[in-house]
Amino acid sequence: MVEHDALSVTREAYNAAAPTYAELFRDTLRDSPLDRAILGAFAELVSASGDGQVADLGCGPGHITAHLDGLGLAAFGVDASTSMIKLARQAYPGLRFDVGSMAALNIADGVLGGVLSRWSIIHTLPQELPVILAEFHRVLAPGGHLLVGFSGTEDPSHLTQVFDHTVALAYRWSPDHLAAMLRKAGLVEVARMVREPQPTDRRQFQEIQLLARKA
Template identity: 45%
Template sequence: MTEIDDVLVTRAAYDAVAELYTNLFKSHLDSNPFDRAMLDVFIASVNETEPGMVADIGCGPGRVTTYLKAAGLNVFGIDLSPEMIRQARAAHPDIHFEEGSMERMSLDDAALSGIVAWYSIIHTPPERVPAVLTEFARVLRPEGHILFGFQAAEEPRGVQAYDHKVAPGYRWAPDTLAEALEENGFRVTARMLRAPRPDDRGPQGYVLAVRN
C-alpha cells in the first residue's frame, strides 16, 4: 500500500463512521480516570512554561479538544477526516477545527507550546512515524510538550500490526515510542502502560515528552 493509499483508506474509513464514533465515545473521558490523569499532567506541564497555542492532532469529533479547552488552554483541533471535522464544528462551535494531515502541517516553525496526539499515530505505518515526529518537533517551540495516547503492544518492545475496527492499525510498546521520540528531537519525561479496562481490546500506553 503506498503512502497515498493508506491515508485515503484511513480518511474514508473515519468519514464513514464519524457519526457512530462521535456518539460512541462522546462520554469516554468521563469514565476513564487514567486518560484524564495523563491529560491533566500535560495541561499542568504546558501551564508551567509560557502558555501558547496547543494543537489536538487527530482530534476526531473534539472530545479531547474540549477537555483541554475547559482547562483553559488555547487549543484547536486538526483531523484527516472532513466528516470528523464536521461533527466537531457542529458540537463545539466555540473551538477552531480544521482538516489537515499531521505529516505535513500548515503551521509555522515553533508555532505551538503543546501537542496532544491522542491515538493519532496508530494508523501510520511505523516506517513513516519518525518523519511525523520530526514534523511535530518542527511546529513545537523548544520546551514545548507533547502527549501521546495509543494502543500498547503486548510485547515489551517493538510495534505490532493489528486488526483495528476502523482501519489498519499498529500497537507501540511505550519504550519503543519513547526511543523514537528521543531520536527525533524530544526528551521523554513520562511513560505509562496500563492494563486493559472492560471496553479495551488490549493494554494502553501513554508517553509525555518535551521538545529539545
C-alpha cells in the first residue's frame, strides 16, 4: 500500500536522523515562551477535566513528554521511529515510551484526558489525515483535549501544500480547513495560536497550534 510505504519512508528517515534531531531540539522550549504558554494552557485544561493520561503522539526524543510530566500530567510518548523511542527511553528512564502508529494506536477507547500532536501530522498523506483524527477522537475521553501543531498555509485557496522538510516529505495545512476536519471528527476548536515567521526562521511560513475538545 502507498500509505504503508509513506510511513516506512518517514520512519526510516527519522531513524537515520534521530541523534541529530534530538541534539537540535532538546532545548527548544527554553527559547519558545509561546510554546510553553500553550502547553501550559493545555496542561491546565487536561488537569481540570480529570485525571486521564496524556499521549504525546510523534514524541520524537521525548523532551516534550518530559515537559508535560513536569507540568503534572501523567504523560507518555508514542513514535513510529524505533531510534527516537530508544533515545527517549535513555534520556527519560522514568517515563513510558512506546513504538506505534498514529493511524492505529494501541490505546483503549476513551481513556485519555489529552492528546498532543506537535508537528507529527505534517508527514501524513492528506487523504489519510481523517483516519488519524478519528483515532485522536477514539482514544480521548469525553471532554478530553487535543493540541495539534502544524505548518500553515496563508492562502485559503490552498488546503494543503507540500514543502521540503529536512527529514521527510511534509505538508502544510490551511488552519481553517484543519479546524473543519477536526469538527467533522467530533473535536471542537477551543482556541488557536498562530506564530508568524521570524527573520531568523529557516522556513518563512506560519506555525499553527489548534486546541480542541472532544464533545
